[in-house]
Amino acid sequence: MKFVAFERAKQGTGASRRLRISGKTPGIVYGGDTQPQLIEIDHNALWHALKKEAFHASVLEMEIGGAVSKVLLRDVQYHPFRQLVQHIDFQRVDAKTRMTMKVPVHFKGEEESEAVKIDLNLVNHVTTELELNCLPSDLPEFIEVDLSGLKKNGTVTLKDIKLPKGVKWVSHGKVNPVLASAVSPAAEEADVPAEGAVAADAAAAPAGKGGKAAPAAKTPAAKTAKK
Structure with a gap:
């Protein structure tokens, strides 16, 4: 440019x-x-x-x-x-000297993935840019990440992709960052009652004869003290 x-x-x-x-x-x-x-x-x-x-x-x-x-x-x-x-x-820029530069990450294929098409997962783009070290002639305009193989609740990390020849990732102490992740929608989680609530309901109404829930025990009335 x-x-x-x-x-x-x-x-x-x-x-x-x-x-x-x-x-x-x-x-x-x-x-x-x-x-x-x-x-x-x-x-x-x-x-x-x-x-x-x-x-x-x-x-x-x-x-x-x-x-x-x-x-x-x-x-x-x-x-x-x-x-x-x-x-x-x-x-x-010196053509013979390696340089460090942040480049954007482009994602593709998530709509064709099993996580989205079958499991209706939502895809989060966790990492939107990568810091790379390379010669000026090897600097990519962006890094493309294919998400078509993403599974239910799965992730795509840096080790799952191949960087262009001559290009190295600048880690800054990170080992293998997550680039994208698939998560179940919050609506599905909201439909499932909490385990504590189920246990509380069961304890409050134990089953009676014939499989029917027994009525709640009556609390005895307080006696009036005689004068």
Whole structure:
């Protein structure tokens, strides 16, 4: 995905404010052997680009003054309540250096799974993004997870899928995270009476002769004390 940026000469709070008023967003590009570079981007073009998933999770081509370089989106600062991007950060990419990046997880096939079609389970997407380490050329735009084999109350974990060649998962101490799980709907559980309630009913009304429940024992009336 390609976008156009322009070199920014002035910096500081006042300069950035004037830039935003003129419809531009201030930013910076850093990393590699080159010094950090101040940039500005057309705000409307940037706003629409940020709505695309690929802009957040893939290697981007940034054009400045006719020169194109590979970068990653690293940080976006939004206005607290206005639809305004206040600042944006990019990191330069070295084609020969492994990089770490979070990519989204896409799920498919859950409607065809036994858990949904037969057992009417609900499917929870537990993990929606994965942090991966790889060379820039190996970075996938997303990881696709097939849920068509999901069984009743079953789960799909990271070990159940195969990552692309050259791509490693950054675990941060986790062993095998759950990506998706199937659970029975709450309505089914609500129809089943609690074990404690059944036991209480049985104790309150023991069976009499002929299998009929015996009436509750009468409480003897209290005697009036004689004067």
